[in-house]
Amino acid sequence: MHLLSIDLNHPAHYLHFGVVSISAGNLIMITSIVVLFVLALALPFPNHHDDEGSHK
Protein backbone atom coordinates (compact mmCIF):
# COMPACT_ATOMS: atom_id res chain seq x y z
CA MET A 1 0.00 0.00 0.00
CA HIS A 2 2.95 2.27 0.74
CA LEU A 3 3.93 2.05 -2.93
CA LEU A 4 0.53 3.41 -3.86
CA SER A 5 0.67 6.36 -1.48
CA ILE A 6 0.93 9.87 -2.88
CA ASP A 7 2.62 12.50 -0.71
CA LEU A 8 0.73 15.79 -0.65
CA ASN A 9 2.90 17.33 2.09
CA HIS A 10 4.26 20.03 -0.17
CA PRO A 11 3.10 23.57 -1.05
CA ALA A 12 -0.05 23.54 -3.14
CA HIS A 13 -0.29 24.91 -6.66
CA TYR A 14 -2.66 27.89 -6.77
CA LEU A 15 -4.56 29.30 -9.73
CA HIS A 16 -5.56 32.96 -9.86
CA PHE A 17 -8.44 34.50 -11.81
CA GLY A 18 -8.99 38.13 -10.74
CA VAL A 19 -10.03 38.05 -7.08
CA VAL A 20 -10.35 34.27 -7.23
CA SER A 21 -7.45 32.24 -5.84
CA ILE A 22 -8.02 28.49 -5.71
CA SER A 23 -5.76 25.54 -5.00
CA ALA A 24 -5.47 22.73 -7.54
CA GLY A 25 -6.89 20.33 -4.92
CA ASN A 26 -10.00 22.43 -4.33
CA LEU A 27 -10.47 22.95 -8.08
CA ILE A 28 -10.34 19.19 -8.68
CA MET A 29 -12.89 18.60 -5.90
CA ILE A 30 -15.31 21.29 -7.13
CA THR A 31 -14.98 20.12 -10.74
CA SER A 32 -15.65 16.52 -9.63
CA ILE A 33 -18.78 17.61 -7.74
CA VAL A 34 -20.11 19.53 -10.74
CA VAL A 35 -19.36 16.60 -13.09
CA LEU A 36 -21.13 14.17 -10.73
CA PHE A 37 -24.13 16.51 -10.56
CA VAL A 38 -24.36 16.76 -14.34
CA LEU A 39 -23.99 12.97 -14.68
CA ALA A 40 -26.74 12.45 -12.11
CA LEU A 41 -28.99 14.68 -14.21
CA ALA A 42 -28.04 13.23 -17.58
CA LEU A 43 -27.77 9.49 -16.92
CA PRO A 44 -31.06 7.56 -16.99
CA PHE A 45 -32.37 5.69 -13.94
CA PRO A 46 -31.44 2.01 -14.25
CA ASN A 47 -34.36 -0.17 -15.43
CA HIS A 48 -37.17 1.56 -13.62
CA HIS A 49 -39.17 2.21 -16.76
CA ASP A 50 -41.52 -0.69 -16.11
CA ASP A 51 -42.55 0.66 -12.75
CA GLU A 52 -42.44 4.34 -13.54
CA GLY A 53 -45.71 5.90 -14.39
CA SER A 54 -47.83 3.08 -13.01
CA HIS A 55 -50.95 4.24 -11.24
CA LYS A 56 -52.29 2.76 -8.05
Next chain:
Amino acid sequence: MTRALSKHDPAKKWSGPTRPYDLIKEFVIALVVVAILAGGLAAVFSSPDDPALTLKSWSTADPADFVQTSVGELAGTTTSAGYGAPYNTAAEGQVLGPLKLQKWAGVRIPINPAKDFVISPLLILPDAAVKQAVNEWNVATADAQTKWATAYADALAKSPKSTSLDDAAGAYGPVPTITTALLNMAQTGALDGALTTSDTPLPTNFTKPMLFIADSGTYFPDLASAQHLSGDQWGVMNETGSWPGQSWLWLFSFFYQVEPFKSSENADTQVMSLLGLLTLLLMFLPLIPLLRRIPYRIPIHRLIWRDWYRRKKA
Protein backbone atom coordinates in the same frame (compact mmCIF):
# COMPACT_ATOMS: atom_id res chain seq x y z
CA MET B 1 -63.02 26.08 5.10
CA THR B 2 -63.64 22.34 4.73
CA ARG B 3 -63.78 22.66 0.95
CA ALA B 4 -60.44 24.52 0.84
CA LEU B 5 -58.77 21.91 3.01
CA SER B 6 -60.02 19.02 0.93
CA LYS B 7 -58.62 20.64 -2.21
CA HIS B 8 -55.10 21.21 -0.81
CA ASP B 9 -54.97 18.68 2.00
CA PRO B 10 -51.38 17.35 2.12
CA ALA B 11 -52.63 14.23 3.90
CA LYS B 12 -54.87 13.36 0.97
CA LYS B 13 -53.94 10.08 -0.72
CA TRP B 14 -51.60 10.48 -3.71
CA SER B 15 -53.29 9.51 -6.95
CA GLY B 16 -50.41 10.28 -9.34
CA PRO B 17 -47.69 7.95 -10.64
CA THR B 18 -45.65 5.87 -8.22
CA ARG B 19 -42.42 3.87 -8.31
CA PRO B 20 -40.88 1.35 -5.91
CA TYR B 21 -38.08 2.73 -3.79
CA ASP B 22 -35.98 0.56 -1.46
CA LEU B 23 -34.62 3.08 1.05
CA ILE B 24 -32.61 0.47 3.01
CA LYS B 25 -30.97 -0.78 -0.18
CA GLU B 26 -30.06 2.76 -1.23
CA PHE B 27 -28.68 3.48 2.26
CA VAL B 28 -26.51 0.35 2.29
CA ILE B 29 -25.16 1.05 -1.21
CA ALA B 30 -24.33 4.65 -0.25
CA LEU B 31 -22.64 3.53 2.98
CA VAL B 32 -20.50 0.93 1.21
CA VAL B 33 -19.50 3.27 -1.63
CA VAL B 34 -18.59 6.10 0.76
CA ALA B 35 -16.67 3.71 3.07
CA ILE B 36 -14.65 2.32 0.13
CA LEU B 37 -13.97 5.84 -1.19
CA ALA B 38 -12.97 7.19 2.24
CA GLY B 39 -10.75 4.19 3.08
CA GLY B 40 -9.19 4.03 -0.39
CA LEU B 41 -8.48 7.75 -0.67
CA ALA B 42 -7.07 7.85 2.88
CA ALA B 43 -4.76 4.92 2.07
CA VAL B 44 -3.51 6.56 -1.10
CA PHE B 45 -3.33 10.22 -0.05
CA SER B 46 -2.97 9.94 3.76
CA SER B 47 -3.82 13.15 5.63
CA PRO B 48 -2.24 16.53 6.47
CA ASP B 49 0.41 16.11 9.14
CA ASP B 50 2.01 19.51 9.61
CA PRO B 51 3.44 19.62 13.14
CA ALA B 52 1.46 21.84 15.51
CA LEU B 53 2.89 25.28 16.17
CA THR B 54 3.97 25.72 19.77
CA LEU B 55 5.58 28.44 21.83
CA LYS B 56 8.68 26.26 21.84
CA SER B 57 8.85 26.00 18.03
CA TRP B 58 8.15 29.73 17.65
CA SER B 59 10.74 30.86 20.23
CA THR B 60 13.32 28.50 18.73
CA ALA B 61 12.70 29.41 15.08
CA ASP B 62 12.33 33.17 15.57
CA PRO B 63 13.48 34.22 19.07
CA ALA B 64 13.60 37.94 18.18
CA ASP B 65 9.94 37.93 17.11
CA PHE B 66 9.03 36.04 20.29
CA VAL B 67 10.77 38.64 22.49
CA GLN B 68 9.24 41.57 20.60
CA THR B 69 5.79 40.03 20.99
CA SER B 70 6.40 39.41 24.71
CA VAL B 71 7.35 43.06 25.17
CA GLY B 72 4.20 43.99 23.23
CA GLU B 73 2.14 41.93 25.69
CA LEU B 74 3.72 43.88 28.57
CA ALA B 75 3.09 47.20 26.79
CA GLY B 76 -0.51 46.23 25.97
CA THR B 77 -0.06 46.81 22.24
CA THR B 78 -0.75 43.30 20.87
CA THR B 79 -3.91 42.10 19.14
CA SER B 80 -5.12 40.08 22.11
CA ALA B 81 -4.45 42.97 24.53
CA GLY B 82 -6.75 45.22 22.49
CA TYR B 83 -9.24 42.60 21.29
CA GLY B 84 -12.22 43.29 23.54
CA ALA B 85 -14.78 40.60 24.36
CA PRO B 86 -14.64 37.75 25.20
CA TYR B 87 -11.15 38.38 26.62
CA ASN B 88 -11.18 41.97 27.94
CA THR B 89 -12.88 45.35 27.69
CA ALA B 90 -10.09 47.06 25.76
CA ALA B 91 -12.22 47.53 22.63
CA GLU B 92 -15.81 47.58 21.47
CA GLY B 93 -15.09 44.83 18.95
CA GLN B 94 -17.25 43.81 16.02
CA VAL B 95 -20.47 45.74 15.48
CA LEU B 96 -23.32 45.43 13.00
CA GLY B 97 -24.62 48.97 12.50
CA PRO B 98 -25.89 50.03 15.93
CA LEU B 99 -25.68 46.46 17.29
CA LYS B 100 -22.58 46.02 19.46
CA LEU B 101 -22.64 42.25 19.16
CA GLN B 102 -19.15 41.46 20.47
CA LYS B 103 -19.41 43.83 23.44
CA TRP B 104 -22.85 42.53 24.36
CA ALA B 105 -21.53 38.96 24.40
CA GLY B 106 -19.46 40.00 27.41
CA VAL B 107 -16.06 39.05 28.80
CA ARG B 108 -16.51 35.28 29.16
CA ILE B 109 -12.82 34.25 29.06
CA PRO B 110 -11.01 37.01 30.97
CA ILE B 111 -7.40 37.24 29.85
CA ASN B 112 -4.80 39.85 30.77
CA PRO B 113 -1.99 39.11 28.27
CA ALA B 114 0.77 40.80 30.28
CA LYS B 115 -0.13 38.91 33.43
CA ASP B 116 -1.33 35.61 31.92
CA PHE B 117 1.21 35.15 29.09
CA VAL B 118 4.33 36.71 30.64
CA ILE B 119 4.32 37.43 34.38
CA SER B 120 2.40 34.49 35.90
CA PRO B 121 4.32 31.70 34.08
CA LEU B 122 7.61 33.14 35.36
CA LEU B 123 6.48 32.68 38.97
CA ILE B 124 7.12 28.94 38.72
CA LEU B 125 10.81 29.46 37.89
CA PRO B 126 13.20 28.91 40.84
CA ASP B 127 15.38 31.86 39.87
CA ALA B 128 15.98 34.67 42.39
CA ALA B 129 16.84 37.28 39.73
CA VAL B 130 13.66 36.51 37.81
CA LYS B 131 11.55 36.62 40.98
CA GLN B 132 13.05 40.01 41.84
CA ALA B 133 12.33 41.32 38.33
CA VAL B 134 8.75 40.05 38.47
CA ASN B 135 8.30 41.62 41.90
CA GLU B 136 9.67 44.94 40.64
CA TRP B 137 7.17 44.79 37.77
CA ASN B 138 4.25 43.90 40.03
CA VAL B 139 4.79 46.74 42.51
CA ALA B 140 5.33 49.38 39.81
CA THR B 141 2.56 51.73 38.73
CA ALA B 142 0.78 51.09 35.43
CA ASP B 143 2.39 54.19 33.99
CA ALA B 144 5.88 52.98 34.89
CA GLN B 145 5.16 49.53 33.44
CA THR B 146 3.96 51.04 30.16
CA LYS B 147 6.95 53.41 30.03
CA TRP B 148 9.46 50.55 30.53
CA ALA B 149 7.81 48.21 28.05
CA THR B 150 7.30 50.90 25.40
CA ALA B 151 10.90 52.08 25.68
CA TYR B 152 12.18 48.50 25.31
CA ALA B 153 9.82 47.80 22.41
CA ASP B 154 11.08 50.92 20.62
CA ALA B 155 14.71 49.90 21.20
CA LEU B 156 14.08 46.35 19.92
CA ALA B 157 12.35 47.76 16.84
CA LYS B 158 15.62 49.50 15.98
CA SER B 159 17.50 46.24 16.43
CA PRO B 160 15.05 43.67 15.03
CA LYS B 161 17.43 40.70 15.25
CA SER B 162 18.18 41.18 18.96
CA THR B 163 16.63 39.18 21.77
CA SER B 164 18.10 41.30 24.57
CA LEU B 165 19.54 44.80 24.88
CA ASP B 166 21.68 46.45 27.51
CA ASP B 167 19.93 49.02 29.67
CA ALA B 168 22.68 51.56 30.17
CA ALA B 169 20.24 54.41 30.83
CA GLY B 170 17.99 52.36 33.13
CA ALA B 171 14.98 53.06 30.91
CA TYR B 172 13.67 49.51 30.59
CA GLY B 173 13.25 48.57 34.26
CA PRO B 174 12.90 44.79 34.77
CA VAL B 175 11.59 44.19 31.23
CA PRO B 176 14.82 42.77 29.67
CA THR B 177 15.23 40.29 32.56
CA ILE B 178 11.59 39.25 32.29
CA THR B 179 11.55 38.73 28.52
CA THR B 180 14.91 36.93 28.48
CA ALA B 181 13.67 34.54 31.18
CA LEU B 182 10.43 34.00 29.26
CA LEU B 183 12.39 33.27 26.06
CA ASN B 184 14.54 30.68 27.85
CA MET B 185 11.43 29.15 29.41
CA ALA B 186 9.66 28.97 26.04
CA GLN B 187 12.63 27.37 24.30
CA THR B 188 12.59 24.48 26.79
CA GLY B 189 8.87 23.89 26.20
CA ALA B 190 8.00 24.80 29.79
CA LEU B 191 5.96 27.84 28.76
CA ASP B 192 3.63 25.66 26.63
CA GLY B 193 3.00 23.48 29.67
CA ALA B 194 2.52 26.47 31.97
CA LEU B 195 -0.06 28.14 29.73
CA THR B 196 -2.02 25.01 28.86
CA THR B 197 -2.32 24.02 32.54
CA SER B 198 -2.90 27.46 34.04
CA ASP B 199 -6.68 26.90 34.28
CA THR B 200 -7.00 23.12 34.20
CA PRO B 201 -4.89 20.30 35.68
CA LEU B 202 -4.62 18.59 32.30
CA PRO B 203 -3.16 20.38 29.25
CA THR B 204 -6.42 20.60 27.35
CA ASN B 205 -7.02 24.35 27.13
CA PHE B 206 -4.97 25.92 24.33
CA THR B 207 -6.65 29.32 24.40
CA LYS B 208 -3.71 31.19 25.94
CA PRO B 209 -0.86 29.75 23.84
CA MET B 210 -2.96 30.16 20.69
CA LEU B 211 -3.68 33.82 21.46
CA PHE B 212 -0.03 34.41 22.29
CA ILE B 213 1.16 32.83 19.03
CA ALA B 214 -1.50 34.76 17.09
CA ASP B 215 0.00 38.00 18.48
CA SER B 216 3.28 37.18 16.70
CA GLY B 217 4.44 40.03 14.52
CA THR B 218 6.00 38.06 11.66
CA TYR B 219 6.49 34.36 12.44
CA PHE B 220 2.86 33.23 12.54
CA PRO B 221 1.52 35.55 9.77
CA ASP B 222 4.39 34.52 7.46
CA LEU B 223 3.69 30.81 7.99
CA ALA B 224 -0.02 31.36 7.35
CA SER B 225 0.64 33.36 4.17
CA ALA B 226 3.08 30.73 2.87
CA GLN B 227 0.31 28.09 3.18
CA HIS B 228 -2.37 30.41 1.71
CA LEU B 229 -4.30 30.29 4.98
CA SER B 230 -4.78 34.03 5.54
CA GLY B 231 -8.24 35.52 5.29
CA ASP B 232 -7.34 37.59 2.23
CA GLN B 233 -6.05 34.46 0.45
CA TRP B 234 -9.34 32.49 0.60
CA GLY B 235 -7.66 30.80 3.57
CA VAL B 236 -10.93 29.64 5.12
CA MET B 237 -11.35 27.07 2.35
CA ASN B 238 -7.68 26.04 2.09
CA GLU B 239 -5.74 23.24 3.77
CA THR B 240 -2.08 22.82 4.65
CA GLY B 241 0.02 21.06 2.00
CA SER B 242 -1.65 20.17 -1.29
CA TRP B 243 -4.81 18.56 0.09
CA PRO B 244 -8.18 19.97 -0.90
CA GLY B 245 -9.70 22.07 1.85
CA GLN B 246 -13.17 23.19 2.88
CA SER B 247 -14.32 24.03 -0.64
CA TRP B 248 -17.94 24.26 0.57
CA LEU B 249 -16.99 27.52 2.32
CA TRP B 250 -16.35 29.21 -1.04
CA LEU B 251 -19.18 31.73 -0.70
CA PHE B 252 -18.17 32.59 2.87
CA SER B 253 -14.55 33.12 1.71
CA PHE B 254 -15.57 35.04 -1.40
CA PHE B 255 -17.09 37.98 0.46
CA TYR B 256 -13.83 38.54 2.37
CA GLN B 257 -12.06 39.13 -0.98
CA VAL B 258 -14.30 41.96 -2.22
CA GLU B 259 -15.26 45.42 -1.04
CA PRO B 260 -16.82 46.66 1.16
CA PHE B 261 -16.07 43.62 3.34
CA LYS B 262 -12.38 43.33 2.40
CA SER B 263 -11.40 46.58 4.14
CA SER B 264 -14.12 46.58 6.80
CA GLU B 265 -13.20 46.31 10.48
CA ASN B 266 -16.48 44.50 11.00
CA ALA B 267 -16.17 42.04 8.11
CA ASP B 268 -16.90 38.99 10.30
CA THR B 269 -20.31 40.18 11.49
CA GLN B 270 -21.17 41.63 8.08
CA VAL B 271 -20.29 38.48 6.13
CA MET B 272 -22.00 36.16 8.63
CA SER B 273 -25.12 38.35 8.60
CA LEU B 274 -25.17 38.39 4.81
CA LEU B 275 -24.85 34.59 4.66
CA GLY B 276 -27.62 34.31 7.26
CA LEU B 277 -29.82 36.49 5.05
CA LEU B 278 -29.01 34.39 1.96
CA THR B 279 -29.83 31.22 3.95
CA LEU B 280 -33.22 32.71 4.92
CA LEU B 281 -33.86 33.53 1.25
CA LEU B 282 -33.13 29.90 0.34
CA MET B 283 -35.32 28.57 3.16
CA PHE B 284 -38.30 30.72 2.22
CA LEU B 285 -37.77 30.56 -1.56
CA PRO B 286 -41.24 29.04 -2.20
CA LEU B 287 -42.82 32.06 -0.51
CA ILE B 288 -40.83 34.79 -2.25
CA PRO B 289 -42.44 36.33 -5.37
CA LEU B 290 -40.30 36.25 -8.53
CA LEU B 291 -37.68 33.95 -6.94
CA ARG B 292 -40.23 31.15 -6.61
CA ARG B 293 -40.74 31.32 -10.40
CA ILE B 294 -37.14 30.21 -11.00
CA PRO B 295 -38.09 26.49 -11.48
CA TYR B 296 -40.46 27.58 -14.27
CA ARG B 297 -37.66 29.53 -15.96
CA ILE B 298 -34.95 26.94 -15.30
CA PRO B 299 -36.86 23.61 -15.13
CA ILE B 300 -34.11 21.27 -13.92
CA HIS B 301 -36.77 19.09 -12.28
CA ARG B 302 -38.14 18.37 -15.74
CA LEU B 303 -34.73 17.04 -16.73
CA ILE B 304 -34.66 14.73 -13.70
CA TRP B 305 -38.23 13.49 -14.33
CA ARG B 306 -37.96 13.69 -18.12
CA ASP B 307 -39.41 10.17 -18.65
CA TRP B 308 -42.53 11.02 -16.71
CA TYR B 309 -43.00 14.35 -18.50
CA ARG B 310 -42.43 12.63 -21.87
CA ARG B 311 -45.11 10.02 -21.14
CA LYS B 312 -47.45 12.65 -19.78
CA LYS B 313 -47.07 14.61 -23.00
CA ALA B 314 -47.63 11.46 -25.08
